[in-house]
Each structure stands twice: as C-alpha cells, then as structure tokens.
Amino acid sequence: MATHKLLLLPGDGIGPEIMTEVKKIIAWFNARGGDTFETDQGLVGGSAYDAHGKSISEADMAKAMAADAVIFGAVGGPKWDKVPYDVRPEAGLLRLRKDMQLFANLRPAICYPALADASSLKREIIEGLDILIVRELTGGVYFGEPKEIIDLPNGQKRGIDTQVYDTYEIERIAAVAFELARTRRNEVCSMEKRNVMKSGVLWNDVVTATHAARFSDVKLSHMLADAGGMQLVRWPKQFDVIVTDNLFGDMLSDVAAMLTGSLGMLPSASLGAPDAATGKRKALYEPVHGSAPDIAGTGAANPIAMIASFAMCLRYSFEKVAEADLLDRAISATLDKGLRTKDIASEGSTVIGTSQMGDAIVAEL
Amino acid sequence: MATHKLLLLPGDGIGPEIMTEVKKIIAWFNARGGDTFETDQGLVGGSAYDAHGKSISEADMAKAMAADAVIFGAVGGPKWDKVPYDVRPEAGLLRLRKDMQLFANLRPAICYPALADASSLKREIIEGLDILIVRELTGGVYFGEPKEIIDLPNGQKRGIDTQVYDTYEIERIAAVAFELARTRRNEVCSMEKRNVMKSGVLWNDVVTATHAARFSDVKLSHMLADAGGMQLVRWPKQFDVIVTDNLFGDMLSDVAAMLTGSLGMLPSASLGAPDAATGKRKALYEPVHGSAPDIAGTGAANPIAMIASFAMCLRYSFEKVAEADLLDRAISATLDKGLRTKDIASEGSTVIGTSQMGDAIVAEL
Ligand SMILES: CC(C)[C@H](C(=O)O)[C@@H](O)C(=O)O
Ligand SMILES: CC(C)[C@H](C(=O)O)[C@@H](O)C(=O)O
Numbered sequence: 001m002a003t004h005k006l007l008l009l010p011g012d013g014i015g016p017e018i019m020t021e022v023k024k025i026i027a028w029f030n031a032r033g034g035d036t037f038e039t040d041q042g043l044v045g046g047s048a049y050d051a052h053g054k055s056i057s058e059a060d061m062a063k064a065m066a067a068d069a070v071i072f073g074a075v076g077g078p079k080w081d082k083v084p085y086d087v088r089p090e091a092g093l094l095r096l097r098k099d100m101q102l103f104a105n106l107r108p109a110i111c112y113p114a115l116a117d118a119s120s121l122k123r124e125i126i127e128g129l130d131i132l133i134v135r136e137l138t139g140g141v142y143f144g145e146p147k148e149i150i151d152l153p154n155g156q157k158r159g160i161d162t163q164v165y166d167t168y169e170i171e172r173i174a175a176v177a178f179e180l181a182r183t184r185r186n187e188v189c190s191m192e193k194r195n196v197m198k199s200g201v202l203w204n205d206v207v208t209a210t211h212a213a214r215f216s217d218v219k220l221s222h223m224l225a226d227a228g229g230m231q232l233v234r235w236p237k238q239f240d241v242i243v244t245d246n247l248f249g250d251m252l253s254d255v256a257a258m259l260t261g262s263l264g265m266l267p268s269a270s271l272g273a274p275d276a277a278t279g280k281r282k283a284l285y286e287p288v289h290g291s292a293p294d295i296a297g298t299g300a301a302n303p304i305a306m307i308a309s310f311a312m313c314l315r316y317s318f319e320k321v322a323e324a325d326l327l328d329r330a331i332s333a334t335l336d337k338g339l340r341t342k343d344i345a346s347e348g349s350t351v352i353g354t355s356q357m358g359d360a361i362v363a364e365l
Numbered sequence: 366m367a368t369h370k371l372l373l374l375p376g377d378g379i380g381p382e383i384m385t386e387v388k389k390i391i392a393w394f395n396a397r398g399g400d401t402f403e404t405d406q407g408l409v410g411g412s413a414y415d416a417h418g419k420s421i422s423e424a425d426m427a428k429a430m431a432a433d434a435v436i437f438g439a440v441g442g443p444k445w446d447k448v449p450y451d452v453r454p455e456a457g458l459l460r461l462r463k464d465m466q467l468f469a470n471l472r473p474a475i476c477y478p479a480l481a482d483a484s485s486l487k488r489e490i491i492e493g494l495d496i497l498i499v500r501e502l503t504g505g506v507y508f509g510e511p512k513e514i515i516d517l518p519n520g521q522k523r524g525i526d527t528q529v530y531d532t533y534e535i536e537r538i539a540a541v542a543f544e545l546a547r548t549r550r551n552e553v554c555s556m557e558k559r560n561v562m563k564s565g566v567l568w569n570d571v572v573t574a575t576h577a578a579r580f581s582d583v584k585l586s587h588m589l590a591d592a593g594g595m596q597l598v599r600w601p602k603q604f605d606v607i608v609t610d611n612l613f614g615d616m617l618s619d620v621a622a623m624l625t626g627s628l629g630m631l632p633s634a635s636l637g638a639p640d641a642a643t644g645k646r647k648a649l650y651e652p653v654h655g656s657a658p659d660i661a662g663t664g665a666a667n668p669i670a671m672i673a674s675f676a677m678c679l680r681y682s683f684e685k686v687a688e689a690d691l692l693d694r695a696i697s698a699t700l701d702k703g704l705r706t707k708d709i710a711s712e713g714s715t716v717i718g719t720s721q722m723g724d725a726i727v728a729e730l
Contacts (some may be wrong), residue, residue: 090560125485156532159567167521202524230623257597324492
C-alpha cells in the first residue's frame with residue numbers, strides 16, 4: 001500500500017475555506033484504508049507575499065517539486081493590487097506552472113444535469129455538454145521574452161510582450177489532446193489565429209503534422225480562435241476536445257466554463273511530462289474559478305470545483321479511476337438532493353454553506 | 366449639396382452579393398436628393414489575389430486613401446488557404462486598416478427585439494442588449510515586430526509574434542471610448558491581462574490616467590479579459606462601452622456578436638483620427654461576419670449587417686444622423702414584418718433571399 005505526498009496550497013480569498021473541505025475528503029479516503037495521502041501545506045499568492053515578500057517561498061517551491069501532486073486553491077485580491085509586478089499573487093502560480101513544467105492544462109467544461117437551468121444559455125444548448133479544453137500552459141505570451149515596459153526617447157512608454165512557440169511545445173500538447181480524444185469521442189479541434197499570427201501558422205502546421213504522423217485515427221479540425229469563441233456560444237456540443245495555446249486557452253476556457261452555468265463546479269489539472277525513469281508526472285490541480293475576495297470569509301463559497309479537482313488528482317496522478325468516479329458521483333448525488341451553495345441555488349433548492357457542502361459530499365461517499 | 370466619394374470593396378464569398386444590396390440603398394439615397402454618393406469599386410482579398418497576385422493592388426489602395434469612406438464586404442475562403450502568408454486574403458484588410466490608420470474599431474452588439482429568440486442565450490439575458498466594443502485596430506500583436514517563423518539549430522522551428530503598445534496608441538483609443546460613452550450610458554469597462562502581460566499593465570495605467578485627466582465624469586472600471594469573456598456570457602447587460610486591444614477585441618467582439626443571435630445583423634466602423642486641417646477622418650465600414658464561402662452564390666446571405674454598416678457610414682463619416690436613423694428603422698421595420706433570411710428564420714417567419722431582403726428594406730425607406 002502506497003503513501004502519496006500531497007502539497008496543499010490554499011492561497012488567498014476563498015482558497016483556505018474550500019481547501020478545508022478537500023481535507024475532509026482526503027481524511028475520508030485515508031480512513032477507508034488502501035493507499036493513503038500524506039499532506040503538507042504551504043503559502044502562495046498574496047498570503048505568501050504578506051509572510052515572505054514573495055508570491056511563493058523557495059521552501060514551498062521545493063516542497064511542490066518534491067510532492068506527488070499539488071492541490072492549489074486560488075490567488076489574488078484587491079489587497080495586493082499595488083504590489084510590484086514580480087511578486088504579485090499570480091506570479092506564484094505562474095512560477096509553479098513553469099518550474100514544474102506543467103505544460104498541459106486540462107479544463108473540462110461539463111454541465112451537471114441538476115444545474116442545467118443555472119446557465120445563461122438555453123437548456124437545449126448546454127444540457128449534456130461535455131467538452132475538454134486542453135490548454136498549453138508553459139509557453140506563449142505568458143513567458144516569452146522580451147516582456148517589459150521601456151521608456152521611449154519621446155517621454156512615452158512602450159509595453160512589450162512576446163508570443164513564442166517552438167515545434168516541440170506544440171507537438172507535445174497536441175499529442176496530449178489526441179490521446180485524451182481517444183478516450184472520449186475521438187475528435188480534436190485546434191484553435192489559433194493563423195490569419196494574423198506567425199505562431200498560429202506554426203501551431204497549425206505542427207498539429208497537422210503530429211496528427212498525420214501518429215494520430216490519424218482521430219478526427220481533426222481547425223478553427224480560428226475568434227470563430228471558436230463564437231461557436232462555443234452558438235453550439236458548444238459540436239466540440240469534443242479543443243486544443244489551443246496559453247492565452248487563447250485562458251479566454252476560451254473561461255467562456256466555456258461560464259456556458260455551463262457551473263463556474264463554481266469546474267476543476268482543472270495541470271500536468272507535466274512523464275518522468276523517463278519512473279513514469280510519474282508532476283501535477284497541480286486547481287479550480288477554474290478565482291479567489292472571489294468579495295465572499296471570502298462569509299462561508300458561502302462553493303467547494304465543489306476544489307473537491308472535483310481532487311477527483312482529477314485521483315484520476316490523473318494516481319490512476320485511481322474507481323475512487324475518482326466514486327467522488328464525482330458523490331458530488332452529483334449531493335446536487336440531485338437539491339443541496340446547493342448560494343452561487344448555484346435555484347427555486348426549490350436548499351441553500352447550504354461551504355462546510356455543510358463538504359460534509360454532505362463526505363456523507364454521500 | 367455635397368458629393369461623397371465611396372469606394373466599394375466587396376471582397377470574397379458572399380461579399381459581392383451583399384454589396385449589391387448596399388448599392389440599392391445608395392441609389393435610393395441618391396434618387397432622394399440632398400447630398401449624393403459617387404461610388405467606385407475595387408478588389409480585395411482572394412479576388413484581388415486571383416486578379417493581381419496581391420490581396421489589394423496599389424491602384425485600389427490609392428483609391429481607398431482618396432475616398433471619403435470605404436465600404437468593405439468580407440475576405441477569405443478555402444480556395445486561398447494555401448497562398449503565401451504575405452498575400453493571403455486577410456492581408457488586404459490588414460493593410461487597409463494599417464495604411465489608412467484606422468485605429469478605432471467600433472463594434473456595437475445589439476439585440477434586435479424581433480430576433481431575441483434566435484440567440485442561444487435566454488431571452489431575459491439578451492433582450493434589450495446594447496453594448497459597444499471599442500477595439501484598438503492598428504497595434505498590438507497584429508502588427509508588432511518581430512513576427513516570423515525561424516529555423517532553430519536543432520532542426521525545429523520557432524514562431525514569434527510581438528505585442529507592442531505605446532502610450533499614445535492607448536491614450537487615443539481610450540479617448541474614443543470615453544467620448545462615445547458620453548453619448549450613451551456614460552460607462553467604460555477597460556479589459557486587458559495586466560496580471561500576465563506588461564502591455565496590459567501599461568494599458569491599464571494609460572486608460573486610468575486618460576480618465577483622470579480628461580474624462581473623470583465617465584464611470585470607469587477595469588476587468589481582466591478572461592473574466593470579461595465570462596461576464597459577457599453571464600450578464601452582458603452590465604456593460605455599456607468596452608475598450609480593449611486588437612487581439613482581445615477580436616475575440617470579445619465575436620463572442621459579444623454571437624450573444625445577440627444576430628451575427629448576420631451586426632455592422633462595424635473603423636475610424637482614423639480627424640485630419641488637423643479638414644476635420645475629416647478616414648473610415649472603413651464592414652459587417653462583423655465573414656465571407657461565408659459555404660453559402661456564397663446561393664442567394665441566401667443576409668445583407669443586413671452590410672446595410673447597417675452603411676448606416677454607420679452615414680452616421681460617422683457624414684454626420685447624417687437622421688438618414689442613419691431612417692435606415693436603421695427601415696431594417697427594424699422589415700424584421701417586424703416577419704421577413705427573414707435563412708440564418709435568422711424562426712417559426713412563423715417568411716424566409717426570403719438576399720436580394721428580396723435588400724428590396725424589402727428599400728421599400729420600407
Ligand atoms: C491567475 C492567472 C494568472 C491565470 C491565467 O491567466 O492563466 C488564470 O486566469 C487561469 O486561467 O488559470
Ligand atoms: C479577417 C481577420 C484578419 C479579422 C481580424 O482578426 O481582425 C477579423 O477576424 C475581424 O475581426 O475583423
């Protein structure tokens with residue numbers, strides 16, 4: 001029986017509150033027998049800045065590198081709006097992604113049947129929705145250099161960011177998308193702006209070549225990213241797996257998440273490449289939603305996205321498919337009983353708080 | 366009585382068909398008396414490439430520079446998917462924007478009452494929607510250098526694009542947004558990714574400073590562009606004017622257009638700065654939709670976005686507010702009668718073709 005090392009990084013805002021609920025789930029699995037989880041905890045984001053003047057300390061970075069998986073809450077808030085760029089809360093998350101080389105960000109957008117009416121879209125458009133956005137996470141305009149603000153001789157300033165992609169970066173994220181498609185409906189749609197961006201031209205070429213060489217059994221289509229945004233709103237069920245770059249993935253996955261009306265429900269996984277010797281991959285799991293500073297401390301936060309992120313951790317880091325399914329079913333069953341946090345409440349449902357929601361899911365397990 | 370010189374650039378796909386309908390409208394205004402419009406016509410996009418091997422000829426560029434306004438259809442199609450990057454159809458449009466210095470792209474997203482049910486969003490979310498996206502159009506990642514694909518020593522390729530903004534570029538587009546907000550509900554929301562991009566930090570700083578210096582009567586808010594995409598889907602009526610950069614504007618305006626369910630209905634204006642001597646500004650008007658090669662030649666295209674673009678031309682290039690209102694009302698009245706092209710048809714409506722729709726709007730005038 002194995003022991004898996006988890007590093008919990010609750011972060012800011014509602015992060016600590018929703019992490020508390022994940023701890024209940026972890027405790028339940030530990031009590032149940034079988035593999036166990038050993039947890040350690042660290043600071044990231046504004047809370048790390050307040051403690052150390054950095055958005056993540058070297059000690060916590062070292063723990064993250066050594067952990068079997070990192071469970072991440074959320075970072076940021078108005079309190080840190082004025083801190084220097086290099087130590088802003090988001091820098092901690094970006095450093096984790098970069099140093100752990102978590103190039104593959106998996107963002108499922110599914111519509112929970114019990115919540116189909118919570119969406120701003122018509123029920124028939126989103127009922128049964130199940131798409132997976134595979135976002136490149138360690139390249140593109142997020143990390144390209146130069147990235148700076150310079151003073152011009154005329155007294156003005158110039159802001160510069162650089163979008164950069166190398167062949168291997170596109171190849172490996174495309175391979176992840178194709179492999180995942182094979183476990184689903186076997187379709188991948190790749191999105192870029194090749195009509196405007198040279199990196200988009202290369203993206204399109206490399207995805208096409210990777211497909212031809214290794215994944216020709218998967219159906220591949222291409223769409224311009226702006227048209228992709230439109231089509232997500234018009235008829236999202238046309239998609240199975242979408243693969244796209246870091247910035248387009250940021251935008252498109254947020255749009256996709258909001259379609260479902262279940263933003264507080266959606267988890268994500270950020271994965272590295274399997275280690276050549278051990279086959280293990282570094283991984284970080286986080287909810288798609290942010291730190292929601294406006295409701296932090298009120299006990300109203302929805303912990304489901306955070307708990308569902310732990311289900312993804314069971315699935316992708318530890319290949320515990322049965323356990324992951326069990327946890328996902330417990331979430332669905334809790335919703336089916338009409339229990340809701342405030343963000344997803346509707347007529348006739350019973351509104352409960354963060355902690356009660358965690359308890360209800362544990363009870364369901 | 367003045368004569369205004371218009372250059373018509375129908376482009377590819379359905380472009381020529383919908384331009385034919387605008388000509389009917391122009392003829393109606395000419396017959397009516399008052400100012401008249403003199404039209405000339407040119408090639409752009411794939412059709413220009415087929416004729417000249419370039420996506421716009423120097424002669425047509427010169428005509429565009431000399432015209433009082435350019436009326437543009439749409440460019441692109443699968444036929445030209447393999448033409449070299451520099452002469453691809455889109456290059457013609459991008460050159461027009463850049464050489465005419467059309468830095469301000471106005472994209473209204475309104476929901477026509479008669480079409481509220483055509484949207485994938487619930488009626489209550491989009492009924493009465495009236496937002497204006499002000500997109501920067503001559504800067505950012507669209508034009509920044511370096512923009513190239515290079516061969517690396519290891520045999521791989523690297524695709525590079527550069528996002529660049531100078532203070533004055535942000536200042537002038539912000540000013541356009543604030544001025545337009547004053548004629549509307551007096552609210553501007555500025556969107557960028559300052560948590561990841563240095564150009565976003567500068568964008569935020571300059572918009573804030575421009576507001577404080579010259580437009581403090583307007584209500585200003587800031588939103589991260591990914592959150593902006595979400596909020597457009599969740600509750601679009603929270604916005605009045607949105608100001609954002611070239612690439613985010615491309616994505617966000619497409620999402621906003623699709624919200625209304627009226628993509629075939631939405632016009633846009635691209636404006637330059639007023640000339641210091643004459644006060645005149647260069648301008649190009651085009652529908653938000655593309656060239657729809659799949660339906661080109663079938664007579665099914667919806668000409669309304671193109672005709673509404675001419676209404677924007679009356680309004681912004683010639684200050685003919687009464688005439689623009691008249692034309693906009695004629696469009697609404699035609700819809701109220703239940704006349705629809707196929708893309709916007711619903712139960713009980715009468716489906717008509719491109720040419721009949723043009724005729725119906727002329728009849729309404
Ligand atoms: C917090 C921020 C840096 C981050 C991003 O832009 O990637 C977030 O929006 C996300 O999508 O994970
Ligand atoms: C055709 C293309 C170059 C263009 C753009 O990306 O700007 C289009 O999508 C638009 O929004 O006008």
